Amino acid sequence: MNNSELKENSGGFNMPPIFFDHFEEDIMHKIREEDQPKKSKKVIRATWITIGVSIAASLLIGLFFIAGQENSNSLQEFSELDWDQYAGFEESWILQELSETEVLETEDEYAMDIDVLMYAGVTNDEIFEAFEELPIEE
Amino acid sequence: MKFDFLIKPFCKLVIKVQNKNLQDKSSSEISKLIQEPQTKEVGFRYIVSQYKERLYWLIRRMVIHHVDAEDVMQNTFIKIWQNLEKxxxxxxxxxxxxxxxxxxxLAFLNKKKKQQFNLNDYGDVLSEQLESDSFFDGSEAQKLLQKAILTLPDQQRLVFNMRYFEEMKYQDMARILDRSEGALKANYHHAVKKVEDFCKQY
Structure with missing residues (x-):
């Protein structure tokens, strides 16, 4: 086979017969398309970034809020418990103290003890109640 | 209303004259057209209509498959449009x-080679594509020649195609490829030798 035969029909290649029919139009359409998506892609990217940042921020705020609430709850629980215990302790301590202490001999000694109790936050009623049960020696 | 039948032929004549005027334009005239924003598209359309076939065959012989050639053609003309001012x-x-x-x-071929992870010689892949290409209906001798050409490195294949199929002058090739004429002559000589050796085996 000679060279001209080998070069015939573009060396054996061909293409769809209508390939070049609307080629200019197709290229112009592609170019316009190419110009547009660039802008919209940027907008889409910016929107996604905004949405992402918003979600992340709201999640963080939510987490902080939940964590803060849990802390305050436990603090509150702790302090409530503490006060209850403290109050309970005080009450039992007072009763125990009053029932088991040696008999006070003078009025001054009573007065001094009452001062200590009042200072510790025991109310007058509680003191009177406790005293009603105690035998006071004169 | 009487002369309605004359409008269509008259319009055809006007279009023919316009096309004739466009076909006669030189590079500098096209350059003037594409530099002006108002006439940029007209100039570009002229370029596409005048050079699409020649560029298609150059690309097709390099990438082998018609679908790939179509993609590269689109990219080429988009690049041309984007760089018209230059x-x-x-x-x-x-x-x-x-x-x-x-x-x-060449960029398309390099991209394809990277996608293949260089496991195979990409020439073999193109050779397989040639076998399955519905838009290749050459004779056995033409197929053998194409397979022989596909054994060449891309640059050498490019030089061979430009010289052998398009009968391009070395001077023009040197301008396009930015290489010396001597180097291109040597390249073509080596390519011809390799193609001949390959064909002799079959």
């Missing part, structure tokens, strides 16, 4: 367009 009227339009098409074809 075209200087003093340079040959044909050289400038060819250079863009060559770069796009």
């Amino acid at each position: 075209f200087r009227g003093d340079a040959d339009l044909y050289t400038w367009l060819y250079r863009i098409a060559v770069n796009e074809s």
Whole structure:
């Protein structure tokens, strides 16, 4: 086979017969398309970034809020418990103290003890109640 | 109303005259057209209509498959459109367009090679594509020649195609590929030798 035969029909290649029919139009359409998506892609990217940042921020705020609430709850629980215990302790301590202490001999000694109790936050009623049960020696 | 039948032929005549005027335009005239925003698209359309076939065959012989050639053609003309302002009227339009098409074809082949992870010689892949290509209906001898050409490195294949199929002058090839004429002659000589050796085996 000679060279001209080998070069015939573009060396054996061909293409769809209508390939070049609307080629200019197709290229112009592609170019316009190419110009547009660039802008919209940027907008889409910016929107996604905004949405992402918003979600992340709201999640963080939510987490902080939940964590803060849990802390305050436990603090509150702790302090409530503490006060209850403290109050309970005080009450039992007072009763125990009053029932088991040696008999006070003078009025001054009573007065001094009452001062200590009042200072510790025991109310007058509680003191009177406790005293009603105690035998006071004169 | 009487002369309605004359309108269509008259319009056809006007279009023919316009096309004739466009066909006669030189590189500098095209350059003037594409530099002006109002006439940029007209100039570009002229370039597409005038050079689409020649660029298609250059690209097709490099990438082998018609679908790939279509993609590279689109990319080439998009690049041309995007860089129209950079075209200087003093340079040959044909050289400038060819250079863009060559770069796009080589970039496409390099991308494909990377996707193959270099496991196989990409020439073998193209050779397989040639076998299955519905838009290749050459004789056995033409198929053998194409397979022989596909054994060449891309640059050598490009030189061989330009010289053998398009009968391009070394001077023009040197401008397009930015290489010396001597180097291109040597390249073509080596390519011919390899193709002959390959064909002798079968």
